[in-house]
Amino acid sequence: MDITPERQQAANDLVAATREVMLAASVTDMDLDEMRAAERVLTEVARMLGKRARPRVVRAPFDGPATARSAGPDHPWPLFAYNPLGIPLQIHFDGDGATARLTPDALYEGPPDLLHGGFSAGLMDCMLGVLIQAQGRRAVTASLDLSYLRPTPLDQPLDLRSRIAEISGRKITAEGWIEHEGRRTVEARGLFIEIDGT
Numbered sequence: 001m002d003i004t005p006e007r008q009q010a011a012n013d014l015v016a017a018t019r020e021v022m023l024a025a026s027v028t029d030m031d032l033d034e035m036r037a038a039e040r041v042l043t044e045v046a047r048m049l050g051k052r053a054r055p056r057v058v059r060a061p062f063d064g065p066a067t068a069r070s071a072g073p074d075h076p077w078p079l080f081a082y083n084p085l086g087i088p089l090q091i092h093f094d095g096d097g098a099t100a101r102l103t104p105d106a107l108y109e110g111p112p113d114l115l116h117g118g119f120s121a122g123l124m125d126c127m128l129g130v131l132i133q134a135q136g137r138r139a140v141t142a143s144l145d146l147s148y149l150r151p152t153p154l155d156q157p158l159d160l161r162s163r164i165a166e167i168s169g170r171k172i173t174a175e176g177w178i179e180h181e182g183r184r185t186v187e188a189r190g191l192f193i194e195i196d197g198t
C-alpha cells in the first residue's frame, strides 16, 4: 500500500506518542489501581491497532538519506520515525560527515544515571551506516569496534558525529563518536561491506 504524506505523518505521530507512553510506563509511580487502569487502556489500544497490521515495520525509502544529504545540512534525515524501539535521531549531513544531537532519557539507562553501552553501540552503528547509505552505497556492518572512554550521561545533550575514513572496493570504513560538553565519551570504527540487491 502506498503511504500518503498524511498517513506518513499520522504513523510518525503515533510512534512519537508511543515513545511517550513507553517512558511514562517505565517511570510511573502511580497507585496500583491507576496502573491497572492504564494497563487496560493500553491493551485495548494494542488490540485496536492490531486489527489490521503489516508483517513488518514500514521502511523508509533507501535513497532518503542521500536525498537529505543533497539538500544540505538544514534538511535532516529522521531515523526511526516508524519504530518506537529505535532511538529517534535527526541526522544532518555535511559533505562526507554526519551529525546529530540527542538527549537520552530514562529509557536508555544502563549504569545508574548513564547511557547503556549497547544503546551507544546502536547509535554509532546508525550514525556510520546511514552516512554510508547517504553516499548511495548499499552496505551492511561487518564489524564495529567501540571504545567507551568515559561515562555518557542521561538527560544531557550529546553530540553524535560520523565520517567516512576509507573506501577500498566493497569495503567502507567509517568512524564516529559521541561527545558530551566537547569531550568524547565513546569512539567507534566500523567496517561496512557493499552488497548487491535491494
Ligand SMILES: CCCCCCCCCC(=O)SCCNC(=O)CCNC(=O)[C@H](O)C(C)(C)COP(=O)(O)OP(=O)(O)OC[C@H]1O[C@@H](n2cnc3c(N)ncnc32)[C@H](O)[C@@H]1OP(=O)(O)O
Pocket: 062, 125, 129, 130, 133, 138, 139, 140, 141, 142, 143, 170, 171, 191, 193, 195, 198
Ligand atoms: C540493504 C541495505 C539497506 C541499508 C541497511 C542499513 C544497515 C545498518 C547497519 C546494520 O545494522 S547491518 C546489520 C548487521 N550486519 C549484518 O547482518 C551483516 C552480516 N554479514 C554478512 O552479510 C556478510 O558477512 C558480509 C556481507 C558482511 C560479508 O560477506 P561477503 O561474502 O559479501 O564478504 P566476503 O567474504 O566476500 O568478503 C569481502 C571482504 O570483506 C572482508 N570482510 C568480510 N566480513 C568481514 C568481517 N566481519 N570483518 C572483517 N573483514 C570482513 C573480507 O575479508 C573481504 O576482504 P578482502 O576483499 O580484502 O579480501
